[in-house]
């Protein structure tokens with residue numbers, strides 16, 4: 042293969058080559074916009090968030106409480122049966138302390154983010170969210186946390202109606 | 215090894231389906247198909263395939279969002295960036311290779327989630343040569359229609375006849391979204407937005423999901439007394455460049471048909487089929503594809519449309535389902551939808567659309583603008 | 598089932614930014630693979646294309662856009678897509694094109710031109726998330742891998758240095774690779790462990806770089822291998838497997854890649870492998886992050902759960918070790934143009950098994966290798982076993 046690549050060595054460019062206009066470029070910004078139907082499960086989920094509650098669906102076949110909720114059980118492949126409220130407390134399953142913001146830019150104040158499995162749902166079932174009111178040295182897997190809700194009047198039916206999850210003191214395991 | 219269709223599931227096509235998320239729509243289609251085949255996807259399926267394009271779904275990697283609603287969690291599954299017949303071809307190959315006995319093929323359209331469909335089609339044009347020109351991308355279809363009519367000798371009135379026929383027959387199809395008593399005259403007078411292509415020459419987007427269950431011969435016979443056999447399947451692409459592809463006789467359709475006919479041992483296509491379902495995302499495409507598949511002689515497809523040869527009871531009933539013009543353009547699910555319609559005809563389960571004595575059918579798909587890709591399937595019962 | 602061999606492979610330079618367009622990269626890789634297989638495009642019956650999100654190249658239906666560069670014009674041409682899993686998966690699709698008898702020779706071409714996406718390819722990853730559950734949180738892709746790595750380290754109590762050693766090994770291995778982007782003969786464990794924290798526990802040198810590139814392989818049936826006298830340069834595909842896990846990644850325990858284990862089981866069954874640790878001579882698991890190599894070795898059954906790091910520490914996975922892992926230099930050393938990693942997974946197995954790996958050739962004789970790719974929301978595994 043070494044002999045082959047010699048025939049097609051490739052031409053590497055630096056970012057300066059682009060910035061300085063040394064390379065011919067064609068710019069195009071696609072017009073691609075979407076508005077997804079939330080559907081039955083997510084519509085109810087979002088409506089409940091606005092009320093400051095977390096809701097799941099139960100599958101009576103396997104007995105799992107599915108969170109986030111869905112109208113079908115992916116294990117049993119049958120419709121789920123009932124709406125069940127779950128708690129706004131849970132356990133940190135994993136987390137990261139990110140020095141990258143959402144656009145991959147460096148930041149000095151890190152973002153704490155991870156997965157919380159919620160109490161009342163089946164084991165390991167949870168959502169991704171931010172963590173707050175804890176130091177970077179404090180956060181750990183297994184920590185008990187509770188949702189910090191935004192005030193009722195500023196909730197809009199979004200996962201952001203929860204500002205972040207914060208330590209639930211006193212019941213730590 | 216023969217491969218048979220043992221399960222057919224089609225959700226009703228609708229201009230919009232706000233009550234369902236794309237996952238719930240797929241779940242609906244899958245349930246119907248599994249019930250039809252009498253299978254449990256969690257235990258009876260070797261492999262799952264979905265046919266989808268990222269930009270139609272609004273995702274970077276749509277493959278992520280496919281398994282749960284089809285019963286495919288922790289099972290072999292993959293996405294084909296292509297039309298449903300291409301997906302079906304993968305199923306046939308997996309079964310013939312011995313990798314799976316039973317394969318599920320899914321495709322859907324949730325076009326109502328797309329706010330800027332025109333912008334997305336335009337985003338498929340060549341970034342250096344074509345995108346800078348701007349304009350509504352249907353101009354590409356207008357150019358092709360013009361080249362086709364001039365090069366083949368068909369007439370624009372023939373295209374209006376196709377529009378009227380497909381919209382009207384769709385009134386008999388309970389899943390169709392756009393059945394209507396559109397007349398030839400109406401079609402011929404609709405605004406020539408991309409002349410010679412008129413507004414009514416273009417199909418309208420719809421939401422819908424199609425799921426097929428296919429199986430190798432032994433498994434298929436156990437599941438169904440009379441499976442619909444996939445006797446031949448083919449797919450092909452012409453050049454992606456608008457400037458160098460064939461505008462009159464679409465090579466993708468000709469080559470795909472040659473491949474499918476070779477596998478199905480079809481020597482004289484014009485006399486081999488009781489039913490044709492060919493792509494009609496634009497009216498002229500039906501005529502162009504009939505000629506490319508050698509179902510009509512060059513320049514004669516329009517005459518067949520005019521004279522009723524393509525109607526139910528005609529010489530070669532074509533798109534009696536209503537096609538994309540009548541049922542709606544369901545994007546990558548279009549080919550799979552037509553396979554489903556043909557399978558129901560072959561089973562004698564096509565309801566008010568049912569034709570007499572359908573033993574063998576040909577189905578053809580095109581991926582839509584600006585592609586030059588598509589597939590062909592030859593289906594039959596009994597033999 | 599017909600036997601299928603890889604009879605030629607090619608790959609382009611992997612670099613952060615290449616002047617060539619995606620079509621041109623596809624062409625170069627294809628031409629190199631055909632040259633090695635002593636074939637022309639007319640000898641090819643079907644083309645399979647693998648490429649990841651359309652947004653990188655900036656073209657909707659980018660499989661269609663890339664098809665002429667990939668030799669697909671007027672041929673049966675098929676694009677398959679399983680996220681990062683595409684790097685190995687497209688070859689699996691190529692395999693069934695030939696094994697089914699629908700093609701005698703199939704060309705598999707994978708391309709990725711990430712640099713077309715401006716200002717940073719990372720912005721494409723903003724669109725891979727669930728629009729309701731994840732996107733409002735504006736996640737960064739590195740976050741979820743950091744979460745997976747943290748879970749894996751914590752459950753098994755794995756020291757970070759055992760993970761960082763993978764980056765050192767692979768970047769050193771890449772020194773012999775003519776296409777490599779980040780080969781570094783002098784890199785040390787301290788370099789990796791002291792590199793900038795991106796999203797703890799992930800540091801800069803734990804991550805493979807975004808890259809432009811393309812790779813291609815030619816697959817042929819046994820009859821073609823015989824007829825064209827290619828036996829000396831053929832490596833046989835012995836088993837293929839693929840598997841997807843649930844979309845709901847926040848409902849799964851991320852410490853073990855069950856989807857890789859299932860895909861491996863499927864491939865091993867076909868390859869008649871029941872004791873992978875004894876029967877597999879070397880491996881090319883997917884290593885976009887250093888911890889992923891370990892995670893995947895465990896999924897592939899080549900290491901006990903939680904023990905892959907120990908194998909790295911003991912030198913077992915070095916090129917001259919008992920089980921060489923990523924002798925190519927992997928994604929960490931050669932680069933990570935998502936789907937084009939075909940060239941460092943299937944491609945490397947092919948070159949190693951046919952003794953054509955040059956400076957990277959494993960000193961011990963190798964008869965059986967396994968490669969694997971990983972993709973989607975930490976949910977996809979594709980596995981291929983090949984033999985000499």
Ligand SMILES: [Zn+2]
Pocket residue numbers: 100101102103104105114115116117118
């Ligand atoms: Zn259940």
